[in-house]
Amino acid sequence: MSIDRPRDVHGILRYATAPGSSSFTEFVAAAAPELLPGRTGNLGAAVPHGTTIVAAIFADGVVMAGDRRATAGNLIAQRDIEKVFATDDYSLVGIAGAAGIAVEIVRLYQVELEHYEKIEGTQLTLDGKANRLGTMIRGNLAEAMQGLAVVPLFAGFDLDAEDAANAGRIFSFDVTGGRYPEQYHHGVGSGSLFARGALKKLWRPGLSRDEIVRVVVEALYDAADDDAATGGPDLTRRIFPVVMTATSSGTERVPETELDTVVRAILADREARPGA
Amino acid sequence: MSIPFYASAEQIMRDRSEYARKGIARGRGVVVTTYADGVLFVAENASSALHKVSEIYDRIGFAGVGKYNEYENLRVAGIRLADLRGYSYDRRDVTARALANAYAQTLGSIFTEQQKPYEVEICVAEVGVGPDDDQMYRLTYDGTIVDEPEFLAMGGQADLLTNEMRAAFAPRLALREALAGAVHALGSVGGTNGAKRALPANQLEVAVLDRTRGKRKFRRITGPALSELLPDAEAAPAESGDTAPAGSVETAPTDTGATPEATPETTEQQPEA
Numbered sequence: 224m225s226i227d228r229p230r231d232v233h234g235i236l237r238y239a240t241a242p243g244s245s246s247f248t249e250f251v252a253a254a255a256p257e258l259l260p261g262r263t264g265n266l267g268a269a270v271p272h273g274t275t276i277v278a279a280i281f282a283d284g285v286v287m288a289g290d291r292r293a294t295a296g297n298l299i300a301q302r303d304i305e306k307v308f309a310t311d312d313y314s315l316v317g318i319a320g321a322a323g324i325a326v327e328i329v330r331l332y333q334v335e336l337e338h339y340e341k342i343e344g345t346q347l348t349l350d351g352k353a354n355r356l357g358t359m360i361r362g363n364l365a366e367a368m369q370g371l372a373v374v375p376l377f378a379g380f381d382l383d384a385e386d387a388a389n390a391g392r393i394f395s396f397d398v399t400g401g402r403y404p405e406q407y408h409h410g411v412g413s414g415s416l417f418a419r420g421a422l423k424k425l426w427r428p429g430l431s432r433d434e435i436v437r438v439v440v441e442a443l444y445d446a447a448d449d450d451a452a453t454g455g456p457d458l459t460r461r462i463f464p465v466v467m468t469a470t471s472s473g474t475e476r477v478p479e480t481e482l483d484t485v486v487r488a489i490l491a492d493r494e495a496r497p498g499a
Numbered sequence: 500m501s502i503p504f505y506a507s508a509e510q511i512m513r514d515r516s517e518y519a520r521k522g523i524a525r526g527r528g529v530v531v532t533t534y535a536d537g538v539l540f541v542a543e544n545a546s547s548a549l550h551k552v553s554e555i556y557d558r559i560g561f562a563g564v565g566k567y568n569e570y571e572n573l574r575v576a577g578i579r580l581a582d583l584r585g586y587s588y589d590r591r592d593v594t595a596r597a598l599a600n601a602y603a604q605t606l607g608s609i610f611t612e613q614q615k616p617y618e619v620e621i622c623v624a625e626v627g628v629g630p631d632d633d634q635m636y637r638l639t640y641d642g643t644i645v646d647e648p649e650f651l652a653m654g655g656q657a658d659l660l661t662n663e664m665r666a667a668f669a670p671r672l673a674l675r676e677a678l679a680g681a682v683h684a685l686g687s688v689g690g691t692n693g694a695k696r697a698l699p700a701n702q703l704e705v706a707v708l709d710r711t712r713g714k715r716k717f718r719r720i721t722g723p724a725l726s727e728l729l730p731d732a733e734a735a736p737a738e739s740g741d742t743a744p745a746g747s748v749e750t751a752p753t754d755t756g757a758t759p760e761a762t763p764e765t766t767e768q769q770p771e772a
Contacts, residue, residue: 236605247582
């Protein structure tokens, strides 16, 4: 007849009986496991897949860009899907893989970071954020083995870095949750081979924001050039890649009007050099 | 020593109420008030790590007085409930009203079913799109829920504090004026022989739910930003010895000011039982 912490607790306190953990994912797994992504067991035959994401360091932090196409088999499932997200004030996630599960994992991850921040009163370190994402990807391993892999790219501005020039950092992951810090730039998804080739030629240390925006858009253009599952910029429908930056002043999405100018400049340059 | 075989329900509830009230009256006060851009929380709190005021969700804030471990427990439960709701439905489906109801149910059950009631009083506030849409709910140890339209004061000598706030409050004040009023009210109670106390920035925990902000409306005001907002007299460092030792929040019996018996029992509602 203990009265201090009964198991059949009252109302809202059943959400507070487990002491300790600040993890929202662990809490959902205990309180409402059916809400977790990838626990449905009902897998569609041809679910939409997302494709190319690139990230690169620049003078003020880090930039991430993703194309807008989702494919299901040989068909285009969506032309304007968004695959790059701000997960909190200083970090970005881009996703390649099964779109439905990937978007849900990002949504859970966003709550995870905010939940920790509210309960603990402080943000996770950038390495802590990357580790949490790795754990969540590992949780999706069973689905990955059935062809529903999700491979994110994580980038953020490290508030603990000694100087701002080295504060932008990039992490890649594999389906088992392995976490790999990347130098300078990286890409994931089916078109990433071509995008990374382009980045190797275009990227230089200490690029400004405007320069790096052009570099990543051009890398995605090259990926779309050679990979059928990556969408290029669509001037008739005004669909441009999603480009976001994370700097000391927070995350920011590059506006469409600016991307329009950048894309037109790239197209004009390519027109002058059709062999490029 | 004789063992009482029977105690009336009335007697039990009265004892529990008295017990909870004594615990709450031992601590320092918190003022929650509306102002032009939303809701302002001002707590007297010497600790910069153990908070009395917290963010719950995008538009919802929390303030608690009483026993730290108990209102901290309620705070964490509130964040978990809100995040779970927002994740399973939509962010806009998380409301202060639902959260306040959940708190009321819990506090009510604990009060009637457990031997020791929670020695807490909490406030759940939500900022709306306009000043008329702001909501503040006061929840007491027995699960009583009160919708406060303008301001509320909790903690030690809450009645005196409420009177001070009533004099200082005006609708839609600017942040600076609203903060000055709240800090003045907090400084007016708890001094030796009714003397006014100066509350410097390091004795205050201040936060706002600011409707002009982006997605997350809650913002703490600390350090230079707080000193700059405070009236000059209050911002000056206090040399008085009545500051609580660092780390003691609420429960330290050394807390100065109000003796438990000094708190009049006027405005607080009786339990429903």
